[in-house]
Amino acid sequence: MCGIVGAVSQRNVEKILLEGLKRLEYRGYDSAGMALVHNQKFLINKAVGKVSALAELVQQSNISGKTGIAHTRWATHGIPSQNNAHPHTSENISIVHNGIIENYKELRSELIELGYVFLSETDTEAVVHLFHYHYKQTHDLMLSLQQTIKKLQGAYGLVVMCENEPDTILGTRSGSPLVVGIGIDENFLASDQLALRQVTDRFIYLEEGDVVKLRSNSIDIFDQSFSPVVREEVVISDVHDAADKDGFRHYMLKEIFEQPEAIARTLDGRISHESVVQDLLGEEARTVLSQVTQVQIVACGTSYHAGLIAKYAIEEWAGIPCLVDIASEYRYRKVIVPDNALFISISQSGETADTLAALRKAKASGYLSSLAICNVPNSSLVRESAFSLMTCAGVEIGVASTKAFTTQIVALQLVALMLAEKRKEEHKSIVQALHQLPDYCQRVLELNDRIEKISEHFVEKHHALFLGRGVQYPVAMEGALKLKEISYIHAEAYAAGELKHGPLALVDSDMPVITVAPNNELLEKLKSNLEEVQARGGKLYVFADQSAGFSEDANTQVFNLPHVPACIAPIIYTLPLQLLSYHVAVMRGTDVDQPRNLAKSVTVE
Numbered sequence: 129m130c131g132i133v134g135a136v137s138q139r140n141v142e143k144i145l146l147e148g149l150k151r152l153e154y155r156g157y158d159s160a161g162m163a164l165v166h167n168q169k170f171l172i173n174k175a176v177g178k179v180s181a182l183a184e185l186v187q188q189s190n191i192s193g194k195t196g197i198a199h200t201r202w203a204t205h206g207i208p209s210q211n212n213a214h215p216h217t218s219e220n221i222s223i224v225h226n227g228i229i230e231n232y233k234e235l236r237s238e239l240i241e242l243g244y245v246f247l248s249e250t251d252t253e254a255v256v257h258l259f260h261y262h263y264k265q266t267h268d269l270m271l272s273l274q275q276t277i278k279k280l281q282g283a284y285g286l287v288v289m290c291e292n293e294p295d296t297i298l299g300t301r302s303g304s305p306l307v308v309g310i311g312i313d314e315n316f317l318a319s320d321q322l323a324l325r326q327v328t329d330r331f332i333y334l335e336e337g338d339v340v341k342l343r344s345n346s347i348d349i350f351d352q353s354f355s356p357v358v359r360e361e362v363v364i365s366d367v368h369d370a371a372d373k374d375g376f377r378h379y380m381l382k383e384i385f386e387q388p389e390a391i392a393r394t395l396d397g398r399i400s401h402e403s404v405v406q407d408l409l410g411e412e413a414r415t416v417l418s419q420v421t422q423v424q425i426v427a428c429g430t431s432y433h434a435g436l437i438a439k440y441a442i443e444e445w446a447g448i449p450c451l452v453d454i455a456s457e458y459r460y461r462k463v464i465v466p467d468n469a470l471f472i473s474i475s476q477s478g479e480t481a482d483t484l485a486a487l488r489k490a491k492a493s494g495y496l497s498s499l500a501i502c503n504v505p506n507s508s509l510v511r512e513s514a515f516s517l518m519t520c521a522g523v524e525i526g527v528a529s530t531k532a533f534t535t536q537i538v539a540l541q542l543v544a545l546m547l548a549e550k551r552k553e554e555h556k557s558i559v560q561a562l563h564q565l566p567d568y569c570q571r572v573l574e575l576n577d578r579i580e581k582i583s584e585h586f587v588e589k590h591h592a593l594f595l596g597r598g599v600q601y602p603v604a605m606e607g608a609l610k611l612k613e614i615s616y617i618h619a620e621a622y623a624a625g626e627l628k629h630g631p632l633a634l635v636d637s638d639m640p641v642i643t644v645a646p647n648n649e650l651l652e653k654l655k656s657n658l659e660e661v662q663a664r665g666g667k668l669y670v671f672a673d674q675s676a677g678f679s680e681d682a683n684t685q686v687f688n689l690p691h692v693p694a695c696i697a698p699i700i701y702t703l704p705l706q707l708l709s710y711h712v713a714v715m716r717g718t719d720v721d722q723p724r725n726l727a728k729s730v731t732v733e
């Protein structure tokens with residue numbers, strides 16, 4: 129999704145801005161642009177496609193400046209084009225914007241009446257003309273920003289620059305993140321701190337409604353009522369540079385292989401030999417969790433699948449009913465909140481607009497408390513939830529979520545154990561299995577070469593079916609999502625028992641059917657379902673427990689996985705499906721790390 133970088137310095141900033149945009153590439157985008165101010169004049173370059181195309185333009189035009197703003201755009205209003213790319217400019221004002229202005233059509237009509245000419249189809253262009261209109265009257269940047277945002281409905285992270293005041297940039301956020309990077313004789317703004325890690329480790333996370341005025345040697349922050357405020361400075365000491373592929377061909381593959389380590393980090397210090405550390409979230413949370421009699425989980429996409437898997441653990445281990453909703457549905461439906469219900473949101477980024485909106489609705493709906501499972505410290509979701517449990521996946525650059533997903537499942541299992549405090553005697557075997565999980569993951573990743581070979585079978589396919597039963601059904605759903613989002617093959621997941629209620633009609637010799645088959649109480653039922661597929665000439669790819677008794681034939685490929693305790697099976701069976709999607713996508717020549725129409729952080733509704 130869109131990315132913002134801004135800088136005001138005593139040195140030239142074009143290289144800093146380009147590097148910042150490069151670091152935001154993982155979020156997904158389709159065009160990029162940059163405006164510098166030099167001798168009180170804007171120098172603007174925009175390119176459709178990659179940041180490298182913008183970098184070439186900047187180099188050819190040989191421009192530089194000490195103040196600048198830059199943007200990667202993910203098309204919402206209007207096609208990816210130079211005209212629609214940011215920054216948008218109105219005479220002496222230039223703006224970059226993340227989010228969606230919902231009332232832009234009304235604003236646009238009013239501004240056209242006032243004589244403004246629109247060159248793009250974007251909602252952002254209405255904002256820049258509106259700002260210009262106010263600046264023409266007031267000649268005061270802060271006042272103009274105040275008057276502009278009063279008229280905006282929707283979500284925005286905005287950064288503004290003015291030719292007349294070249295040593296200043298302004299920023300504001302509402303529903304879209306913005307962070308200040310603090311330098312020496314220079315300061316920065318970005319939609320994600322990752323964009324600025326090459327220039328600073330000191331950050332201030334702006335809060336909803338905040339406005340900031342940035343100069344090279346001053347940072348002035350105002351809250352939504354325009355009163356000056358001091359926001360905490362955070363120093364990020366993590367030296368890990370996520371922008372390094374470590375010899376892997378793609379970030380996605382690197383991140384798949386990082387899972388044993390990421391899972392070990394997520395467990396580190398949180399489980400003893402036999403049980404979960406009950407004060408993991410603090411004493412207050414422990415008291416809250418002991419009162420919970422119902423759980424509501426809300427998330428989007430892959431994170432939603434982690435929630436579906438967690439439902440099994442919460443209901444089985446803690447004996448507590450658990451509902452799981454897609455955030456974009458939950459936020460608009462009538463919700464009945466029973467007494468003592470805990471609201472859990474799950475998000476890799478912590479900035480997903482629908483998940484945040486669901487949390488805000490939940491906070492106004494009478495839940496006992498709220499808990500965020502998140503991978504990004506200081507994200508909006510973490511800051512707005514009563515409690516948070518961080519996944520320790522490390523920065524995930526590949527747009528398709530892999531290590532974030534498996535660490536979410538682990539974190540949710542820890543929550544399930546905390547909720548099951550009264551059944552402590554059952555914890556021991558689960559906790560011991562969790563201790564073994566990183567090693568099992570390592571063993572499963574050894575299937576990589578064979579999965580790569582078999583991926584050739586999928587290159588020419590247009591459709592695929594994924595099957596699972598019980599907790600493996602959401603694993604199959606995640607497998608189907610991975611395949612479709614990076615290889616663009618249409619893939620559907622079904623609970624295997626549902627096959628005969630319709631989807632069996634799709635099965636023929638051209639339909640690959642991928643199945644996850646641990647050796648559990650549902651194995652025999654699953655085998656019967658697979659016979660229905662075989663009888664119709666379907667091609668089966670079975671990822672099975674080595675003791676499950678599957679044998680290969682012309683239409684059946686079997687991949688043996690180690691026999692693992694049931695509680696960790698959802699993670700173990702996810703890994704080969706990630707590898708399969710990855711290799712199929714590589715063979716089909718798609719942009720694996722930045723697949724089309726998919727964003728890393730979906731900050732608009």
Ligand code: F6R
Binds near residue numbers: 430431477530
């Ligand atoms: C798929 C994927 C998305 C995200 C979804 C929610 O691979 O990454 O489906 O899971 O957009 O994002 P977060 O977890 O950041 O809220």
